[in-house]
Each structure stands twice: as C-alpha cells, then as structure tokens.
Amino acid sequence: MDLNGARWRTSSRSSGNGGDCVEVADDLPGAVGIRDSKDPTGPALVFPAAAWRAFVARLPERG
Secondary structure (H helix, E strand, O other), X not given: OXXXXXXXXXXXXXXXXXXXXXXXXXXXXXXXXXXXXXXXXXXXXXXXXXXXXXXXXOOOOOO
C-alpha cells in the first residue's frame, strides 16, 4: 500500500516525553497505518480498519 499521501498523527496513547511515540494514519481507504515517529521513513505496519478498531476497543482505559 502506498503511504506517501497518508496524514500521520501522534497517538494519544504515546508517551509525552519524546521517547516511545507511535504515529497513526487513519485516513487510508479501509486501512490504518502505524509507524515509529522517530523513524518516519522506516517501515510501517498496515492493518485492515476493522482489525484496528477491534484492537483499540480492547485497550485498557487511560486513567
């Protein structure tokens, strides 16, 4: 999948100290991209949108 036009945003679940940051691109047709913000030209994972929604639904609540 071509991710050149993806709009990446830092996940709200990433740490705020500039360390463990995950970026998410959820503007892709039927898919969600995930990458390491420290390596934006590196590899990215792409999941079907339904699989990503199921994953996020099972994350524990932040508190």
